Amino acid sequence: MPSLSEIIRGSQVWKSVFRHPMPVDRRNRIVVMLTNFFLHLHPVSIKKQGIALSYTWCMGGVTFFLFLVETVTGVLLMFYYRPTLEWAYNDILALRDVTSMGILRELHRWGAHAMVITVWLHMYRVFLTGSYKPPREFNWVVGVILLLLTLLLSFTGYLLPWDQLAIWAITVGSNMARATPVLGYEGPGNQLLTVDGISMITSASDARFGLLGARFVGEETLNRFYVLHCVAIPLAASLLLAIHFWRVRKDGGISGPL
Amino acid sequence: MHGHNPAFYETLSSFLGGYYLSLAAMNGVAACYLWVSGRGRRLFGVPTYLLWLFSALAFTIVSPLAASGDPALIPGLSQGFRNVLDAIFNPVVYSVGSLVLVFGMFFARRFFVNPTVAWIVLNSAFVFMGLSMTDPDFFEIVKKPDNVPIVGMVYLLGFFTWVGASQAVKNDDRRRQGLGPLEAEDQEKVLVWPDLVYTEMICMIGLMALLIVWAILLQAPLEEPASSVKTPNPSKAPWYFLGLQEMLVYFDPWMAGVVLPSMVVFGLMAVPFIDFNKAGNGYYTIDERKFAYMTFQFGFLVLWVTLIVMGTFLRGPNWNFFGLYETWDPHKVAALNNVDLSEIVWIEMLGMERPRPAPDDGLLVGWSKILLRESPGIILVVLYLAVLPPALVLYSKFFRGMFVRMGFLRYMLLTNLLLFMMMLPIKMVCRWTFNLKYIIAIPEYLTNF
Structure with a gap:
């Protein structure tokens, strides 16, 4: 039987x-x-030494796992959340007060904070073991872009709850774009792009406007950050992650003494 | 200040009881491990596991006291001690202190990698945290949900810096004995199934459990609905960008918010192409790449992390500096009579009016007046960025060696990145010591530097 x-x-x-x-x-x-x-x-x-915890700290893997956690919890959150001035805050409020056993947003937020930290730790480890040296130079560069994307993912997500914490953190964080050289209307060289005496760079056409979709953090910004956070940056990050992993294999696997 | 606020002590106790109990468990586990494995060392003749066992007992006794909710029983720091700490704590002490700490750890690394020393440091850091929590102002900042990960990060960074340094010291010792690095010792290959995939699965389960516990214990922050007219004071950027916000104090937004962050990103990307040192590829070492190691520690730990910690815990309303235990008073007045370098040179040193472009001056005349006015700063910057690197080649054997191996372009790139990194502490010190505002100030064209 x-x-x-x-x-x-x-x-x-x-x-x-x-x-x-x-x-x-x-x-x-x-x-x-x-x-x-x-x-x-x-x-x-695989070389036994290459996967020793004391060597890798497991931080690259942990970061990727957190990326997956963020993706899954993020998709679930998207079922509940509407990125409009009318609903954004109320949806988050309902998620906390109405949904039973609601720790979805907590998982997403703490996972995001943790991911920023583990990306840094991963970079720290790769630097300390000199793993960016030939033949892995290019993969280090891809890693730096992924680090940047992680920060941008976290930054764009910060706005979505649409509470005081969110809009003021994004206001402070994006104000600096006003001062972008040449392209910001309060930046050095803001008069360089002038056609027939009319400056092309105004508060309604400069780098900050491009980022926010408006002169200040408003509904257009919420929509823009929502799309960046849920679609554009995750797509870019996924592509670069694939390249990052592929190159780890092609450049000789987990690094070790030559 | 807050007197004996019962609500505060209730929240505090509910946290501290478990906190000290975890410390007891941590020391207990360490003691058991050392006793069973026989790896314990001796400190002044006493086996270390006895010390950790004793610490575990002490924490176990402290735990119920801390959980009692009675201000008289919770171990804390005296008000006088806190006042003294606040009084000596200022931006200079903090920044110079963290710099000295990182360099101190580098020079005394053989002392700090000793597990007994590291364990004592770790315990002291936790105890200091526990004692500081009894201060309502400190507790107020630390317990903010978004600040909890920063506290965690500080401990994690300390831990991993220690792990990296102790691996490196081991390898450096082996090298002196003519052996290869530890990582080269074991060239055995294993199958990924089961050796790696099981490790990964255990990691994932552990991490998921940690995240779930964290999510249940700590609720994500949600403040009042967004309002574009009610500006909170202080308004802070997300925590990982607080270093940039701190730079805004010393640089104009176009530098602090755009140019310097871009340089951080491009500088990081350039690392593999600048570092010509072939040693230390794929294993921990400090001796074989001291310069690279210290540059990274300076950039990451001193410039990036300590500024985040400063922005989180020490910057209050109006971005004023507050001691760890100081109440965030929005009416605190900080003297703000900063002067530009051109003012210092023309008015204070030469006793003259500064050249000033008249409204009817043409572009050429106007610019020459501006350039003349700002010439001290411009000369200084040119000396710093363009003349100093070649001068180093002439006068320093170390930089000459670099120049020979790197060629002109790569050498100038490396030195300029380093000089830009150094510019932040230099400007900080200039600000705090003689209130320097801008080295080059051309407000006419929004170009202040």
């Missing part, structure tokens, strides 16, 4: 998904890494 699990694992459906027996022997442990989409990010075998 075969057990239930044997029946399931012997079924055609199971075998169509997992095309080999359980990874309990050496051969199948190799095969599983090659045939599973999610596992194929990894190599089949």
Whole structure:
């Protein structure tokens, strides 16, 4: 009499998904890494030293995991949240007061703070082990852009609750864009782009306006930051993450002494 | 100030009881580990596990006292002591202090990587935190939900700096004995299933559990609905940008908010192309790359992190500086009579009027007057950015070696990035010591530097 699990694992459906027996022997442990989409990010075998916790601090992996947590909780939050002046704050309020066991926003917010910190720690580790040195220079550059995107993700998300904390933090953070050289209307060289005596750079056409979609943080900004936060930056980050992981493999795997 | 506010002590106690209990557990686990593994060392002849066991007992006794909610029983810092700390704590002491600390840790790294020393430092840091919490003003800032991760980050950074330094010191010792780095010792390969995927899964489960506990214990902040007319004081940027906001004190927005942050990003990207040192690729070391190590520590720990900590805990209403235990008084008046370098040179030193462009001056005449007025600052900046690097090549053996290996362009890029990094502490000190506002001030064209 075969057990239930044997029946399931012997079924055609199971075998169509997992095309080999359980990874309990050496051969199948190799095969599983090659045939599973999610596992194929990894190599089949790896230097034992390269995965020591005292060496990697696990911070790159933790950051990626937090990115996934943010994606899942973020999608769930999008079911509840409307980025309009009328609803944004009330939706967040309802999420706290009406939804039962509502820790969704907490998971998302603390995950975001944690991700900023773990990205820094990952960079710290990569620097301390000199892992940016040839042949990994380019991947370090990709990593710096990902660090920047992480900060921008957090920054754009900061506005969405639409409370005092949110708009004033974004106001303070984006005020500096007014002073962008040449492109900000309070920046040095703001008169350089002048056509027929009319300055092209005004408070309604400068770098800050481009960022906010308005002269001050308002509904246009909320919409703009919402799209940046939920679509544009995550897409860019996903692409760069794929390149980052691919290059880790192509540049010789987890770094180690040459 | 807040006197014996019962609500405050109730909140405080509900936190501190568990806090001290966790410290007791932490020390207890350490003691057990050292005793069982036999890795314990001796401090003045006493086995260290006995010390940690004793600490665990002490924390266990303190825990119910702290949880009692009785101000007389909760261990804290005396008002006098807090006042003294606040009085000696100012921007100069804080910034110079953190710089000295980072360099001190570098020079005395062999002392600090000792696990016993590190454990004592860690315990002291936690105790200091616990004692400081009894101050209502300090507690008020620390308990803000968005500030909790910053406190966590400070401890994490301390921990990982220690991990990195102790790995590096081990490798440096091996190198002196003619051995390769520890990381090169074990070249054994393992299968990713199960060795790596299981580690990853355990990490994920642990992290998810941590996040869930954190999310249940601490509610995400939600203040009043947004209002564009009610400006909070202080208005702060998100915590990771507080370093930039602090720079606004010393630089104009176009520098602090646009040029310098861009330079941080491009400077970081340039790191692999500037660092020509082939040693230390893929393993921890300090001795083989002291210059790179200290540059990064200076940029990351001193310029980035300590400014965030300062912006969070020490900057209050009107962005004034407040001591750790000082009440955030919105009416605190700070003297603001900052002067430009051109004022100091022309008026104070030469006793003359500053050249001033007249409204009917043409572009050329106007600019020459401005340039003449600002010539002291312009000369200073040119000396600093363009003349100093070549001068270093001539007079310093270290920089000459760099110049020879890097070539002119890369050398100028490296030195200019370094000089821009140094500019922040230089401007800070100039501001605090002789109220220098701008080195070059051309308000006519919004170009202040």
